[in-house]
Amino acid sequence: xxxxxxxPRLLRELNDRTAVELLASSGVLTRAQVSTMTGLSKVTANHxxxxxxxxxxxIKVGVREGGRGPSAAxxxxxxxxxxxxxxxxxxxxxxxxxxxxxxxxxxxxxxxTDVAADxxxxxxTIVEDxxxxxxxxxxxVQVCVIALxxxxxxxxxxxxxxxxxxxxxxxxxxxxxxxxxxxxxxxNDVNLAAIAERASGAASAARxxxxxxxxxxxxxxxxxxxQLLRGTVGAAGELGWMPVPGAxxxxxxxxxxxxxxxAAFQSLVGWRAVQELARKHEIVADDAAQSVAAAAGEAAxxxxxxxxFLDELARRIALGVASICAVLDPELVVLGSHVGAAGGxxxxxxxxxxxxxxxxxxxxxxxxxxxxxxxxxxxxxVGVDQARERVFFSDL
Numbered sequence: 001x002x003x004x005x006x007x008p009r010l011l012r013e014l015n016d017r018t019a020v021e022l023l024a025s026s027g028v029l030t031r032a033q034v035s036t037m038t039g040l041s042k043v044t045a046n047h048x049x050x051x052x053x054x055x056x057x058x059i060k061v062g063v064r065e066g067g068r069g070p071s072a073a074x075x076x077x078x079x080x081x082x083x084x085x086x087x088x089x090x091x092x093x094x095x096x097x098x099x100x101x102x103x104x105x106x107x108x109x110x111x112x113t114d115v116a117a118d119x120x121x122x123x124x125t126i127v128e129d130x131x132x133x134x135x136x137x138x139x140x141v142q143v144c145v146i147a148l149x150x151x152x153x154x155x156x157x158x159x160x161x162x163x164x165x166x167x168x169x170x171x172x173x174x175x176x177x178x179x180x181x182x183x184x185x186x187x188n189d190v191n192l193a194a195i196a197e198r199a200s201g202a203a204s205a206a207r208x209x210x211x212x213x214x215x216x217x218x219x220x221x222x223x224x225x226x227q228l229l230r231g232t233v234g235a236a237g238e239l240g241w242m243p244v245p246g247a248x249x250x251x252x253x254x255x256x257x258x259x260x261x262x263a264a265f266q267s268l269v270g271w272r273a274v275q276e277l278a279r280k281h282e283i284v285a286d287d288a289a290q291s292v293a294a295a296a297g298e299a300a301x302x303x304x305x306x307x308x309f310l311d312e313l314a315r316r317i318a319l320g321v322a323s324i325c326a327v328l329d330p331e332l333v334v335l336g337s338h339v340g341a342a343g344g345x346x347x348x349x350x351x352x353x354x355x356x357x358x359x360x361x362x363x364x365x366x367x368x369x370x371x372x373x374x375x376x377x378x379x380x381x382v383g384v385d386q387a388r389e390r391v392f393f394s395d396l
Contacts, residue, residue, distance in 0.1 A: 013393060015040060019048045020057075020392050023077050024102070028061050030072040049075055057081050057392055077102055082142040082391040083134075085127055086379035088189065089113060089148050091164045091216070094122070095376055098130040101142075101391060103384050107133040115165050120175050127180055141182050142387035145379040147189045149216070151238065154230040157186045161235075183390075185382065190237060191228055192378030193336055193370070194221035199381055201370040202334050209332035210324055210363075212239070214288075214339040218269050218320060222328055240266035244319040268316040274339065277316075281309035289338035296346040310343070314350030318358060321351060325361035336368040343367060 018038045023029060029037070035045035052058035059078045063071040079100035087096040091113060098107040107130045114122070123146065131138045150162035150169075157173045176184045194203075194211040203209040203223070213219040218239040222229040229236050242265040243249045249264060267273060271288040278284075278291035282305060283298075285291040292313070298306025321333055333355070334340070335348055344367045352365035370377060 015044060015048050016052065017393065019045070019052065020077070020388065023058065023075065024388065028074040028076040030064055030074055032072065034075070052392075079104055082387045083131075083136055083140055084380060084383035084387050085130055085141055085144045086376055086383050087123060087126060087144065087146045088373075088376045088379065089119075089146060089165065089168075090189075091115065091149075094126070095373070096126050096130060097376060097380065098134050098136065098141075099380055099384065101384060101387050103380055106136070107131075109133070113165070115167065117167070119165075119168050119172050120179050123176055123184075124179050139181070142390050143183045143185060143383050144176075144180060145192075145383040145386075146184065146186045147192050147375045147379050148186060149189050149219070150186075152186055152188050152234045154234050157184075159186065160233055183386070185386070187379070187382065188219075188221070188234065188237070189375045190219040190221045190336070191230070192376075192382065193374040194223055194228065194378070195381055196370045196374045196378035197334055197336065197368060198223055198226065200377075201368055201374075202366045203332055206332040208328075208330050209334055210321075210328065210330045211334045211336045211368075212317065212321055212324075212340070213336045214269050214271075214274070214317065215337040216271050217266055220320075220324065222324070222330065239320050240264060240270065242320055242323060244268065244323060246316075246319065265320045268319065269313070271339075273316075274313065277313060278309060281305050281312075283309055289342045292339050292347065293342035296343050299346050310347055310350055313343075314347055315354050317347075317351050318354035321363075321365070322355045322358035322361075325355060325363055326359045329361045330363050333363045333365045334368055335365065336370075336374065340368050341371055 019034055022034060022038055031046055031049055034049060035042045038045065049058055057078055058075050060073050061076045062074045064074055079102050082101040084099050085096065087094065093110055094113045095110045097105050099105050109129060127138060127144060131141065148159065148162055148168060151160040153160060158171050159168045162168045173184055173186055190211060190213045197203045197211055208224045211221045220237040220239050244265050247264050247267045274288035275291060283291050283295050285294050295306040295309040299310050335343060335351065348365045348367045355365065356362055
């Protein structure tokens with residue numbers, strides 16, 4: 001009797017996973033390179049690649065020439081082995097992409113958001129349109145990841161709170177799964193942006209970091225290692241509600257005319273507050289990000305007006321950041337969103353200095369380097385990871 005009946009299966013899964021993760025991160029490799037880079041013997045590496053190739057999960061994509069001896073075949077993940085759809089839903093616009101299992105974009109679209117529409121019908125239409133545009137059978141989509149500016153239960157993915165789009169609240173995910181007949185994930189937009197920042201942005205080398213999102217409303221996401229801190233009901237990072245000096249404590253209500261929390265941190269750094277601060281300093285622009293960009297440019301050129309605006313904005317942001325740092329003491333704080341990107345080093349440096357004067361923590365503060373579609377990028381990363389798990393390892 002085999003005393004370890006699960007061992008061959010476990011070894012096979014470990015070897016397959018090692019090879020797949022290597023090909024996913026490195027692109028195309030020869031059998032010899034897979035052996036060298038994974039530490040697997042040449043015999044084992046050959047066997048793993050052969051098995052994955054027979055399953056249609058790995059394909060030969062060319063040959064490497066120029067070395068001694070015969071040309072070596074190059075192997076890569078089969079892009080057509082699975083597909084992912086990522087959708088980003090905001091008040092004004094809903095954006096979506098369809099990618100293959102390597103993350104390559106095959107179709108994309110953007111439509112105006114209809115807050116009164118049934119979310120299930122909207123998502124089903126988007127999935128149909130994307131798969132038709134890419135000429136992909138919907139049944140081959142492995143997962144659909146949806147990003148919302150909302151409080152989302154970390155266990156069930158039910159939406160507890162989404163002020164701008166209340167139709168999403170409740171058990172939408174179960175209905176979506178039945179309608180689409182594929183796995184659906186719903187996650188907070190800033191959490192997904194943090195995943196993108198960890199993968200390829202300013203936080204790629206940080207042990208732990210906090211992403212602070214200054215957009216329509218302030219939010220944040222904290223990562224320790226690769227683990228997001230979500231909280232019990234998914235409300236971790238909802239900075240708009242944070243009581244801070246200089247702002248009236250929220251009573252749990254909203255300013256219905258401004259469509260935002262009327263007090264707490266939101267009243268200091270929400271997009272309307274940033275615009276009001278810009279007008280106070282005679283900086284005229286169409287939105288908050290453009291105001292910050294204009295001020296950063298002026299400050300870099302020596303303008304006292306631009307510098308004064310950034311100083312005040314940095315002090316306001318630092319009130320929230322220092323409150324976070326007093327509890328978490330992160331290595332790095334990343335200023336995300338269009339506002340963080342627009343402020344660049346001029347704003348980040350000011351926030352770092354202000355935080356140092358407010359608490360004992362001394363985090364580096366940097367502007368985001370994920371400039372294009374950070375939320376959608378994060379959703380794709382999560383989707384691709386889930387799709388690979390389903391395609392490559394579900395039957396092991």
